Amino acid sequence: MLDNIDVIVFDLDNTLVRLEVDWAMVKSDLCEAFITSYNYRSSFSPLNAELEKLREKHGRAALDGAFSIIALHECEAAESPRRIPRMCNWLTELKEDGKKIAVFSDNTRPAVLLALKNAGLSPFIDLIMAKEDVIKWKPDSEGLKKISERFSIAPARMMMVGNDIDETTAKNFGIKFTKVI
Helix, strand or coil, X not given: CCCCXXXXXXXXXXXXXXXXXXXXXXXXXXXXXXXXXXXXXXXXXXXXXXXXXXXXXXXXXXXXXXHHXXXXXXXXXXCCCEECHHHHHHHHHHHHCCCEEEEECCCCHHHHHHHHHHCCCHHXXXXXXXXXXXXXCCCCCHHHHHHHHHHCCCHHHEEEEECHHHHHHHHHHCCEEEECC
16 A cells, blocks of 8 residues: 555644643633734634734734744643554554655644654654644645655655545645544
8 A cells, every 4th residue: 555655744633642732722822912912803713714814914923923822732732642552553664664754733843842752753753844834734735745845755655644634635735645533
């Protein structure tokens, strides 16, 4: 199945690990911070769409401020991620077969790094593409394109593993996909 695949791209949350982020609290903290700092009113729901609006209206600095708030909550959850055992076993097999492993996550980079470290998965990962690394988030395939470019690999030699949004992301980039159940 993977003979023609050189790079496998995994989602993080609910694929490799489970992070128990209190998203209602994240949105509440974002609302409070941005009404105070920018007089910007938003429910931050859905989160990515509202972050795009924030960036359009107030620029990258405001978006980076939002990422900092999100990262605080995600890192709290990343202190004790729950590994998904079958995925961890598969990572071991893939590395033994010489495959390159990337993580493409809508989580912030500090949380991805911490979750991977605390789950003992960092040694398996060759590249991380996090929320801050792209302008357009999933299901846009910008992150997959960047991964393809960094590895100098054709999309036909890549596969993504994840959930529903990742399936759409993989389809948008034209690569194979395996769904985590």
